[in-house]
Amino acid sequence: MATAVSSYNDIQLETIQEVSCSTSCSSNSTTSSSSNSPTSQNKISPGYRNKQQQLHKKGQKIGNYLLGKTIGSGTSSKVKIGTNINTGKQYAIKITKPKRIKERKEIEREISILKRLKHDNIIQLHDAIYEDEAGRICLILELVSGGELFDYIVARGRLSEKEGRKFFRQMLCGLIYCHSNMVCHRDLKLENLLVDEDGNLKISDFGYSNIIKPGNLLSTFCGSPVYAPPEILLEKRYNGNEVDIWSMGVILYAMVTGQLPWTLTDGVQVEGMDRLLRGEFKYPSHVILSDDVKDLINRMIVAEPVERATLDEIKNHVWVNKGYDMEPDQEYNKKVSDRLEKEQQQLLEKQQAQLQQQLNSPRSPKPLFVETIIGNSRPLNQSSPNLTIPQNKSILNINNNNNNNNNNSSNINQIKPIHFNSVACLDEKKINSSAPTSPHSISPQYASPQFISPSPSTSTTPPLSPLSVSGQRSPPTFSSNTNNNNIPNNHNSLSSSQNNINTSGVKNHHSTSLFHNIFKKRQSISSVSANSSPVIVSSNSGQNNTLNVSSNSINVDGASASAPQFSSSSSKRRFSLEDIVKAITIRSGKGKNPKIRSMKGPFNSGTTTMLNPIQLIEHIEENLNSTQISYRRNFYVFDCKTLCPRNETINFEIEVCKVNGMDMYGIKFKRLAGDAWSYSSSCIKIVESLKL
Numbered sequence: 001m002a003t004a005v006s007s008y009n010d011i012q013l014e015t016i017q018e019v020s021c022s023t024s025c026s027s028n029s030t031t032s033s034s035s036n037s038p039t040s041q042n043k044i045s046p047g048y049r050n051k052q053q054q055l056h057k058k059g060q061k062i063g064n065y066l067l068g069k070t071i072g073s074g075t076s077s078k079v080k081i082g083t084n085i086n087t088g089k090q091y092a093i094k095i096t097k098p099k100r101i102k103e104r105k106e107i108e109r110e111i112s113i114l115k116r117l118k119h120d121n122i123i124q125l126h127d128a129i130y131e132d133e134a135g136r137i138c139l140i141l142e143l144v145s146g147g148e149l150f151d152y153i154v155a156r157g158r159l160s161e162k163e164g165r166k167f168f169r170q171m172l173c174g175l176i177y178c179h180s181n182m183v184c185h186r187d188l189k190l191e192n193l194l195v196d197e198d199g200n201l202k203i204s205d206f207g208y209s210n211i212i213k214p215g216n217l218l219s220t221f222c223g224s225p226v227y228a229p230p231e232i233l234l235e236k237r238y239n240g241n242e243v244d245i246w247s248m249g250v251i252l253y254a255m256v257t258g259q260l261p262w263t264l265t266d267g268v269q270v271e272g273m274d275r276l277l278r279g280e281f282k283y284p285s286h287v288i289l290s291d292d293v294k295d296l297i298n299r300m301i302v303a304e305p306v307e308r309a310t311l312d313e314i315k316n317h318v319w320v321n322k323g324y325d326m327e328p329d330q331e332y333n334k335k336v337s338d339r340l341e342k343e344q345q346q347l348l349e350k351q352q353a354q355l356q357q358q359l360n361s362p363r364s365p366k367p368l369f370v371e372t373i374i375g376n377s378r379p380l381n382q383s384s385p386n387l388t389i390p391q392n393k394s395i396l397n398i399n400n401n402n403n404n405n406n407n408n409s410s411n412i413n414q415i416k417p418i419h420f421n422s423v424a425c426l427d428e429k430k431i432n433s434s435a436p437t438s439p440h441s442i443s444p445q446y447a448s449p450q451f452i453s454p455s456p457s458t459s460t461t462p463p464l465s466p467l468s469v470s471g472q473r474s475p476p477t478f479s480s481n482t483n484n485n486n487i488p489n490n491h492n493s494l495s496s497s498q499n500n501i502n503t504s505g506v507k508n509h510h511s512t513s514l515f516h517n518i519f520k521k522r523q524s525i526s527s528v529s530a531n532s533s534p535v536i537v538s539s540n541s542g543q544n545n546t547l548n549v550s551s552n553s554i555n556v557d558g559a560s561a562s563a564p565q566f567s568s569s570s571s572k573r574r575f576s577l578e579d580i581v582k583a584i585t586i587r588s589g590k591g592k593n594p595k596i597r598s599m600k601g602p603f604n605s606g607t608t609t610m611l612n613p614i615q616l617i618e619h620i621e622e623n624l625n626s627t628q629i630s631y632r633r634n635f636y637v638f639d640c641k642t643l644c645p646r647n648e649t650i651n652f653e654i655e656v657c658k659v660n661g662m663d664m665y666g667i668k669f670k671r672l673a674g675d676a677w678s679y680s681s682s683c684i685k686i687v688e689s690l691k692l
């Protein structure tokens with residue numbers, strides 16, 4: 001059984017035994033404390049249960065998650081949006097079907113490693129599921145809505161140094177945290193850096209990550225050749241940290257130039273491999289870069305691993321800190337500690353208000369130890385420099401059900417102390433401080449509000465399956481000093497309203513800036529019906545036009561105003577399956593014309609237009625019809641497929657959306673599957689032919 005990690009700095013290796021799920025766990029193997037509740041399960045009607053089983057069989061449901069559209073795929077997995085049927089909250093569900101024990105072990109290692117990482121710049125694992133019948137293993141991950149950093153760069157051609165610095169600092173923070181927790185990633189590349197809707201970077205895909213044991217070198221070939229250092233390509237034994245530094249150098253190069261330091265032929269072979277092995281590369285002449293950024297890249301892309309810059313050197317580098325007051329990890333620590341302090345303050349204020357209410361109520365018993373919480377040494381709204389609730393301080397909880405008994409001695413029995421670990425409370429907003437609980441019931445911090453048991457006697461915490469994550473994590477320990485390794489981030493996941501699956505624009509990795517000369521705006525295009533139904537169009541290439549478009553495809557967040565809004569805070573409400581299916585249907589654009597998505601982000605002159613959406617859709621259709629690209633349109637989203645030179649299928653979306661804050665429309669691209677750089681070339685061609 002997977003054992004809980006005692007603290008986020010605990011680097012002991014956990015062992016996860018092979019699990020053979022029994023039938024009972026396979027049909028409902030989700031073990032998240034936030035997603036399962038025996039009590040609520042018991043209330044499910046037979047009809048509801050049948051429907052769930054049917055969905056299960058059809059593969060549209062895994063555990064307690066209703067599967068939606070595919071948002072990405074890798075060599076070994078498919079990633080879909082999953083809606084928790086109890087909470088309505090959405091996640092990214094990475095589904096893998098390991099065929100060999102080795103693959104299974106790799107996934108288990110990914111789960112094990114992700115479990116111990118908790119950082120704003122690292123994808124958060126919420127839970128894991130074994131699906132016995134289908135042999136699938138699913139990772140329930142926080143949903144990152146902005147797409148890959150790759151899409152972002154493709155859309156802009158390249159990033160300015162300032163913007164690149166922001167992302168680089170965030171990547172660096174995540175990596176400093178990983179390495180200090182003895183985890184090396186080994187597959188850092190633009191496709192594995194996701195961007196959330198606030199433009200923050202998250203390192204994802206820990207499928208090749210491993211634990212660094214001092215003195216032990218690694219030997220497995222990992223990652224993509226064009227991001228891999230010579231020692232990996234030469235199959236030498238290597239130190240995982242140094243591998244990550246090389247990959248960061250390649251990523252920084254790609255961010256600021258819009259291309260890779262070495263060209264890939266056929267998407268896999270590196271052209272000029274000998275130069276790569278020597279660490280030799282050139283900067284494109286058309287891109288003007290500062291000496292500082294070049295110096296940093298030159299310090300990271302160094303053939304000899306021991307001569308490569310260390311993380312310390314990188315975080316102190318002048319380019320990294322230009323325009324910032326603090327080094328990246330210091331800034332991160334400060335941000336987290338400010339956030340925790342703010343949350344603590346809010347919690348205290350809430351408790352104070354509740355107590356005040358109790359005191360003012362004539363029917364309530366007088367709390368005995370109010371001072372324990374309120375104290376008399378300082379006002380509540382003034383937090384101490386350290387976290388203000390001393391560890392293990394008893395905080396009283398007043399039992400509202402008491403009668404008018406003001407007798408202190410008799411009330412003592414009715415007053416239940418909650419032993420707060422200050423951080424445990426601060427780290428999780430969801431704690432219901434008014435709910436009576438036992439000193440042991442610290443686990444609610446990892447439960448959704450509705451599953452925090454109202455009292456110890458009615459606790460219905462479900463048993464955890466072997467791979468359960470969320471129910472088992474020990475409360476993080478936190479010290480307010482600046483050691484980032486001790487500082488966990490907030491446990492927040494994206495709320496359901498934050499599901500903008502960002503698509504993006506286009507750009508060629510080899511090209512000079514391809515967008516800058518595309519200014520001509522098309523003026524008049526005949527309009528088409530706004531209510532066009534989804535269409536499948538065959539390309540004139542004659543290639544197979546049967547597209548496997550996910551039934552729940554398209555607008556995740558483009559719901560009309562009338563679409564049901566899921567909210568994890570609606571703790572009392574249990575969503576019916578029908579509610580969820582309806583919401584997804586509306587969001588997917590089926591049955592009702594959805595609202596066009598308004599997006600900020602990577603637009604430029606080549607991907608925006610004064611055409612109205614209907615004209616733009618028609619214009620895109622006209623253009624796609626004259627290419628080798630097969631597509632299927634569902635309202636504003638084109639699900640496209642084409643073959644790259646290696647005959648590999650590339651699957652991507654083009655979405656018509658409104659440019660946030662402007663009276664303009666634009667197109668966004670998102671890669672769904674296939675080689676990233678071939679996808680990039682296809683996008684370039686589309687943008688060139690659209691001439692927006």
Ligand SMILES: Nc1ncnc2c1ncn2[C@@H]1O[C@H](COP(=O)(O)OP(=O)(O)OP(=O)(O)O)[C@@H](O)[C@H]1O
Nearest residue numbers: 072073074075076077079092141142143144205207
């Ligand atoms: N949490 C997430 N939120 C949103 N999208 C995600 C998330 N995780 C993965 N994706 C999307 O799915 C794609 C594939 O995921 P991932 O890289 O983890 O799969 P993989 O099979 O390990 O890939 P690889 O081919 O690199 O081994 C990502 O590139 C990304 O676009």
